[in-house]
Amino acid sequence: MPLFILDDEIEFPPVEFSEPDGLLAIGGDLSVARLITAYKQGIFPWYQGQDVLWWCPDPRFVLFPEELKISKSMKALLKKQVFRFTTNKAFKEVIRNCKITERKNQDGTWITDEVENAFIQLFKSGYAMSAEAWDGNVLAGGLYGVLLGKIFFGESMFSHQSNASKFAFIKLVNELIKQGIVLIDCQVHTQHLERLGARMIPRKKFIEILNQNIP
Numbered sequence: 001m002p003l004f005i006l007d008d009e010i011e012f013p014p015v016e017f018s019e020p021d022g023l024l025a026i027g028g029d030l031s032v033a034r035l036i037t038a039y040k041q042g043i044f045p046w047y048q049g050q051d052v053l054w055w056c057p058d059p060r061f062v063l064f065p066e067e068l069k070i071s072k073s074m075k076a077l078l079k080k081q082v083f084r085f086t087t088n089k090a091f092k093e094v095i096r097n098c099k100i101t102e103r104k105n106q107d108g109t110w111i112t113d114e115v116e117n118a119f120i121q122l123f124k125s126g127y128a129m130s131a132e133a134w135d136g137n138v139l140a141g142g143l144y145g146v147l148l149g150k151i152f153f154g155e156s157m158f159s160h161q162s163n164a165s166k167f168a169f170i171k172l173v174n175e176l177i178k179q180g181i182v183l184i185d186c187q188v189h190t191q192h193l194e195r196l197g198a199r200m201i202p203r204k205k206f207i208e209i210l211n212q213n214i215p
Contacts, residue, residue: 022057
């Protein structure tokens with residue numbers, strides 16, 4: 001199936017037209033309007049070289065908040081309050097750290113300057129959020145993502161200290177449960193999130209949940 005090339009029109013092809021790996025389209029910009037349109041349809045951007053690629057994999061890796069798994073060691077860490085938790089206090093710092101932190105088995109980062117600036121604009125527009133783990137006044141770890149309706153789309157996380165990002169994630173999930181969030185999109189599989197309870201669901205089911213929970 002041919003790859004769709006996006007133009008100035010803010011629209012995407014049906015997600016069923018995705019390649020087997022989930023690749024749906026290429027091109028377009030990262031304006032707030034286009035990003036919101038994409039996320040509402042279960043589509044997310046990912047850079048490869050100079051081109052923005054748009055993805056909607058099947059199956060989809062997600063976490064139902066009530067299925068969150070917390071290990072004994074993490075329960076002990078949470079009880080000891082090793083870190084201090086906040087939300088939306090350091091969004092720019094979180095995305096910058098996600099951008100520059102080196103990761104195993106990953107060559108470079110998909111968070112380009114354009115991506116960084118685009119998500120900062122999403123945050124300023126009220127559609128993105130961050131979660132932070134602090135050691136005193138030092139940012140030890142965190143994550144950021146997009147919040148639409150009752151769905152949180154996780155984007156990236158980082159740690160400068162052991163378990164800091166996991167701490168921020170667990171605390172954020174508990175906060176989102178209080179807000180009535182029904183699903184956390186993890187996009188693609190990682191063992192880290194699988195251990196926290198994330199699992200695969202069919203894309204069709206994922207889209208149904210989005211349609212029911214995003215205005």
